[in-house]
Amino acid sequence: MIQVDQETCRACGLCVQECPLGALTLEAKKITASPACSSCGVCSKVCPHEAITVYKEAEPGAVQCFSCPVQCLVREGYSGACKRYANKKGVLVRNRRLVEKPLADYSSPGYRPLITGVGAGTTYPDSKPAPYIVSRKVDDVELVTVVTEAPLSYSGIKIKIDTNFHIGEEGARVRRHGKLVGRVTTEEYGSKMLALGGVNLLSGETGFTVARTIVDLANKEKVELSVENGSKLEIRIGDKPVIDGRQDTRMRIGCGSATIGLFARRLKDIVEEAIILDHHIIGLLSEHPAGREVGMKYSGITPVGRKSTVGRYFGQAGSGWGDTVVENPAEAVAKVDMSIARAGMRLLVTETTGRRAALLEVTPSGGLREIPLTPEVVDFMHTLAESCEESRVSGIYTGGSGGSARAGVTDYPLRLTRSVHSGEVILTVGGAPVYILPGGGINFLVDVEKVIPRAFAWVPTPATVAPLEYTMTLKTYEKIGGKTEYITTVEDALRRGSGERVSY
Ligand code: SF4
Ligand code: SF4
Numbered sequence: 001m002i003q004v005d006q007e008t009c010r011a012c013g014l015c016v017q018e019c020p021l022g023a024l025t026l027e028a029k030k031i032t033a034s035p036a037c038s039s040c041g042v043c044s045k046v047c048p049h050e051a052i053t054v055y056k057e058a059e060p061g062a063v064q065c066f067s068c069p070v071q072c073l074v075r076e077g078y079s080g081a082c083k084r085y086a087n088k089k090g091v092l093v094r095n096r097r098l099v100e101k102p103l104a105d106y107s108s109p110g111y112r113p114l115i116t117g118v119g120a121g122t123t124y125p126d127s128k129p130a131p132y133i134v135s136r137k138v139d140d141v142e143l144v145t146v147v148t149e150a151p152l153s154y155s156g157i158k159i160k161i162d163t164n165f166h167i168g169e170e171g172a173r174v175r176r177h178g179k180l181v182g183r184v185t186t187e188e189y190g191s192k193m194l195a196l197g198g199v200n201l202l203s204g205e206t207g208f209t210v211a212r213t214i215v216d217l218a219n220k221e222k223v224e225l226s227v228e229n230g231s232k233l234e235i236r237i238g239d240k241p242v243i244d245g246r247q248d249t250r251m252r253i254g255c256g257s258a259t260i261g262l263f264a265r266r267l268k269d270i271v272e273e274a275i276i277l278d279h280h281i282i283g284l285l286s287e288h289p290a291g292r293e294v295g296m297k298y299s300g301i302t303p304v305g306r307k308s309t310v311g312r313y314f315g316q317a318g319s320g321w322g323d324t325v326v327e328n329p330a331e332a333v334a335k336v337d338m339s340i341a342r343a344g345m346r347l348l349v350t351e352t353t354g355r356r357a358a359l360l361e362v363t364p365s366g367g368l369r370e371i372p373l374t375p376e377v378v379d380f381m382h383t384l385a386e387s388c389e390e391s392r393v394s395g396i397y398t399g400g401s402g403g404s405a406r407a408g409v410t411d412y413p414l415r416l417t418r419s420v421h422s423g424e425v426i427l428t429v430g431g432a433p434v435y436i437l438p439g440g441g442i443n444f445l446v447d448v449e450k451v452i453p454r455a456f457a458w459v460p461t462p463a464t465v466a467p468l469e470y471t472m473t474l475k476t477y478e479k480i481g482g483k484t485e486y487i488t489t490v491e492d493a494l495r496r497g498s499g500e501r502v503s504y
Pocket of ligand 1: 002018019020021022023024033036037038039040041042043044054081
């Protein structure tokens with residue numbers, strides 16, 4: 001099904017790396033395709049030397065799939081490029097059964113599709129009805145659920161990494177296998193954020209890697225990424241992140257100022273001053289309003305950092321204490337004013353994660369010397385550490401449900417969009433509730449950990465594939481001009497989809 005021009009081929013191996021079915025091998029500088037090849041065309045598109053030609057010629061036993069624009073030719077015993085459709089004895093079947101999540105398994109009665117889109121398959125072109133449109137009476141109300149596995153070019157994933165570790169500058173490019181897949185975006189409280197995918201990257205030169213990365217992450221696979229001028233990341237949603245080979249275990253309690261706000265009363269009883277190091281805000285206990293609130297007076301010590309407001313100093317991101325550039329505790333102090341400070345004063349230097357702590361004593365000459373931690377300070381450090389949450393990786397899949405996902409539901413797409421926004425139609429993704437962005441379109445966010453496991457796929461158009469469910473009353477479905485003539489029962493859909501009740 002593919003032909004490699006061995007004269008033109010430079011044996012770079014890019015096609016081997018990108019083939020979604022692992023159908024290519026490179027041996028003795030020669031590319032060979034196995035019968036698993038489905039003529040999807042990825043290899044010929046990524047070949048920089050145009051050495052590969054793809055043919056879609058009929059052959060005995062092979063079946064062509066028309067469920068997306070790729071139109072794979074699938075040999076008997078093999079699957080198409082998205083791995084969703086398989087040729088079983090000359091018949092193309094969706095190789096995952098349609099999933100019905102029992103209604104009792106949903107935590108909120110408002111978000112309960114009658115069946116999920118997982119295993120539903122895709123109808124193409126968009127004008128055809130969605131693969132399954134089912135109805136059932138629930139609590140005396142006739143409900144309808146319309147499901148499809150929608151290929152979404154407008155899709156991506158936001159990755160939240162709960163860590164104080166500096167991973168790179170905001171805006172820095174993020175790559176997988178050297179290919180651009182996204183960017184570091186605005187840091188959230190105690191978490192670093194990545195925005196991966198989106199239509200411009202999906203439709204760009206690295207689109208196949210982008211699609212694969214979004215789907216691997218959404219399906220909770222481990223993925224290695226590198227940040228331009230920053231860190232190497234090993235991440236899997238639900239796990240602790242590994243950053244430059246170090247696993248992070250603890251998320252900061254807050255910035256240095258927040259830490260002082262939380263613990264000023266306790267700190268006042270055990271030290272005369274405290275500097276809480278943090279790459280965002282460094283806190284100085286005696287000057288901070290929370291320190292003053294508990295009766296402290298300014299100690300004469302100035303911490304490193306650029307002053308923001310009283311007791312709050314901007315830190316500089318680095319790999320030192322509190323993920324600042326401070327490499328040892330004495331560097332946390334910029335100045336000691338001995339007209340205010342006094343010899344013997346004890347200064348606690350620590351971090352917002354409570355990992356490290358040092359106790360420094362002011363000497364008569366205004367210097368600092370490290371002394372052993374007192375039992376009270378050790379006890380405080382336990383409290384600070386135990387107040388931190390666990391570091392973990394989370395993921396929010398983002399999608400825009402435009403073409404096929406609406407056309408399969410109704411002939412009046414705007415009515416569907418408006419009903420989703422008004423709440424008359426409930427959209428779920430693989431059984432999980434979504435957040436619909438305000439404004440135009442059906443742009444949604446979904447926590448991938450709430451979606452039925454391994455529900456996402458990708459097709460080499462390229463686009464990611466998400467299981468969508470639209471649930472509403474029959475009355476609403478009629479009102480929005482739904483394809484009511486295709487309504488069947490849940491039982492019929494499960495029989496056609498070889499479905500069984502599956503609890504997740
Ligand atoms: S056409 Fe698709 S399946 Fe076949 S070898 Fe190329 S990339 Fe792999
Ligand atoms: S990639 Fe498209 S054409 Fe190929 S098997 Fe999947 S749905 Fe069918």
